Amino acid sequence: MKVSKDEIILAARELFREKGYAGASMQDLADRVGLRKASLYMRFPNKEALVPEVLEMTLNTTFSQPGISSPDWKTAYEAVIRSIAAALTDRHRCVGFHLAYGIGDDTPLAKQAVRDFFRSHLDRMTDILARAMPRETATIIAADDLARLEGATLHLALFDDPTSMKRAVDLALGPVRSH
Amino acid sequence: MKVSKDEIILAARELFREKGYAGASMQDLADRVGLRKASLYMRFPNKEALVPEVLEMTLNTTFSQPGISSPDWKTAYEAVIRSIAAALTDRHRCVGFHLAYGIGDDTPLAKQAVRDFFRSHLDRMTDILARAMPRETATIIAADDLARLEGATLHLALFDDPTSMKRAVDLALGPVRSH
DNA sequence: CCTACCGATCGGTAGG
DNA sequence: CCTACCGATCGGTAGG
Numbered sequence: 001m002k003v004s005k006d007e008i009i010l011a012a013r014e015l016f017r018e019k020g021y022a023g024a025s026m027q028d029l030a031d032r033v034g035l036r037k038a039s040l041y042m043r044f045p046n047k048e049a050l051v052p053e054v055l056e057m058t059l060n061t062t063f064s065q066p067g068i069s070s071p072d073w074k075t076a077y078e079a080v081i082r083s084i085a086a087a088l089t090d091r092h093r094c095v096g097f098h099l100a101y102g103i104g105d106d107t108p109l110a111k112q113a114v115r116d117f118f119r120s121h122l123d124r125m126t127d128i129l130a131r132a133m134p135r136e137t138a139t140i141i142a143a144d145d146l147a148r149l150e151g152a153t154l155h156l157a158l159f160d161d162p163t164s165m166k167r168a169v170d171l172a173l174g175p176v177r178s179h
Numbered sequence: 180m181k182v183s184k185d186e187i188i189l190a191a192r193e194l195f196r197e198k199g200y201a202g203a204s205m206q207d208l209a210d211r212v213g214l215r216k217a218s219l220y221m222r223f224p225n226k227e228a229l230v231p232e233v234l235e236m237t238l239n240t241t242f243s244q245p246g247i248s249s250p251d252w253k254t255a256y257e258a259v260i261r262s263i264a265a266a267l268t269d270r271h272r273c274v275g276f277h278l279a280y281g282i283g284d285d286t287p288l289a290k291q292a293v294r295d296f297f298r299s300h301l302d303r304m305t306d307i308l309a310r311a312m313p314r315e316t317a318t319i320i321a322a323d324d325l326a327r328l329e330g331a332t333l334h335l336a337l338f339d340d341p342t343s344m345k346r347a348v349d350l351a352l353g354p355v356r357s358h
Numbered sequence: 359c360c361t362a363c364c365g366a367t368c369g370g371t372a373g374g
Numbered sequence: 375c376c377t378a379c380c381g382a383t384c385g386g387t388a389g390g
Contacts, residue, residue, distance in 0.1 A: 002359090020281045023201030026385060038387080039359050047385065098280045100337050101272055102199045115337055143334060143343050144327075144350075151330025155322060158279050158294055164322050171323075181375090205369060217371080218375050226369065 003033050005043050006057070013054045017095040020102040021051070021110065051099060051110035055117040058095060062087065063124060073131040074176050080125055081172045084149055089165050092156040121146060145172040182212050184222050185236070192233045196274040199281040200230070200289065230278060230289035234296040237274060241266065242303060252310040253355050259304055260351045263328055268344050271335040300325060324351040 011032040015024040026047055030037040044050055067079030088094055096117050103110045122142050129138035149172070152165040190211040194203040205226055209216040223229055246258030267273055278293045301321050308317035328351070331344040 019283065020199050020201060022199060023281060023283075025383080027383080036360060037385090038361080041386070042359070093280055097333060100333060101277045101280065102202060104198065104202075118333065118337055140342075140346070143340075144346055147330035147333055147343050147347070148323075148327055149330070150333050151326035151328070154276060154279060154297065154326055154329050158297055161322075163319075164326050167319070167323055168326070204367080206367080215376060216369090217377085220370070221375070 003035055005053075008033050008035075008040065008043060009050070009053045009057050012050045013058065013095055016051070016054060017091060017093050017098055020098050021107070022102055048107045048110045051103070051107070052113035052116075055096060055099070055113050058087075059117055059120055062121075073128050076128045077125070077176055078173055080128065081145065081149070081169055084121075084146075085165055085169045088149060088153050089156065089162050092153065092160075094150055094153055097150050097153065118146075141175075148172065182214055184232075187212050187214075187219065187222060188229070188232050188236050191229045192237065192274055195230070195233060196270060196272050196277055199277050200226075200286070201281055227286045227289045230282070230286070231292035231295075234275060234278070234292050237266075238296055238299055241300075252307050255307045256304070256355055257352055259307065260324065260328070260348055263300075263325075264344055264348045267328060267332050268335065268341050271332065271339075273329055273332055276329050276332065297325075320354075327351065 008029070012024070012029055015029055015032070018024075019028075024047075026040055027037050029050075030040055044053070062083050063080070065079055065083040067075050068083065070076045070079065096114060099110070099114050100118070103114060105111065122139075125142035125146065126135070126138045129141055133141075145168075148168040149165070152168045155161040155164040187208070191203070191208055194208055194211070197203075198207075203226075205219055206216050208229075209219055223232075241262050242259070244258055244262040246254050247262065249255045249258065275293060275296050278289070279297070282289050282293060284290070301318075304321035304325065305314070305317045308320055312320075324347075327347040328344070331347045334340040334343040
């Protein structure tokens with residue numbers, strides 16, 4: 001077993017991020033990891049099954065950054081925002097968002113995985129904020145902060161412009177700091 | 180000539196919005212407008228050529244809404260924001276954003292069209308705001324307001340939740356009103 | 359993990 | 375605006 005499952009998932013993530021679900025081909029994925037296409041089907045039953053794996057890995061990485069498990073909610077929230085923003089700034093696109101837009105009803109398992117991915121983000125962000133404010137308020141702030149970070153990828157993807165993402169981070173953390 | 184060019188462009192827009200560039204097929208487009216696939220090539224040289232047309236039509240519609248040409252900048256800006264938000268809320272996705280994410284270097288004309296599309300949005304928004312504030316400030320506010328509107332489509336596309344978009348509108352218009 | 363292959367569909371064209 | 379077709383590529387499988 002020369003190529004690990006994680007290597008394939010990492011390559012699949014790159015591919016989905018760049019080309020979306022429909023634009024990503026199993027042949028391209030095989031080429032990137034140095035396998036024959038048929039060999040991919042030893043580890044994954046089909047293309048759709050890559051989606052949950054890609055998103056789980058991404059979620060785990062995002063929420064494994066230092067500081068996120070801090071008991072201090074301000075520290076934890078800042079770490080989450082910075083972790084998400086760093087990944088998006090680095091890659092210019094969000095895999096999850098690309099899949100959210102690109103996946104249809106013909107791939108229901110993938111669709112559910114995308115929903116779970118963002119639900120998890122929103123829930124974890126809300127949980128942190130809810131330590132310091134009513135849960136209803138926390139839900140709204142989490143949703144809007146995440147939307148703003150995602151929206152800022154427009155300027156990254158199209159114009160290579162990271163300033164909107166930086167302001168999105170500042171705007172998310174400003175109220176937290178002065179709380 | 181039973182099927183007009185505009186009908187095809189409208190159908191292509193729906194298709195690109197739903198499935199992205201790679202996921203949209205000329206056969207599907209032909210089926211939607213009731214033509215044979217080959218007949219599409221009478222009006223468009225290839226698939227890529229649909230993209231500029233789709234985006235030009237969308238831009239024109241967005242900026243033809245009443246109020247946008249008002250000499251009062253507050254009226255004009257509110258009309259722009261509401262026009263964009265209404266389209267996104269209605270369709271749950273932004274064609275331009277889907278294409279921004281999905282189009283690669285193999286379709287350079289389409290890529291440029293997407294850039295022009297958003298550049299036009301940003302320029303027109305900035306021009307309106309610059310009537311009342313320094314141009315540098317206007318540029319930043321326009322970029323962030325647009326990013327927020329686009330980001331809010333995440334909640335629309337995934338969870339059918341329009342509240343984030345409503346707040347994006349309120350947040351864009353709040354400072355304008357109290358100016 | 360490979361070679362070899364399947365039917366289906368892709369964007370696009372020939373020719374009328 | 376159509377029928378008929380092109381080569382290329384798609385996701386996936388058989389069989390070893």
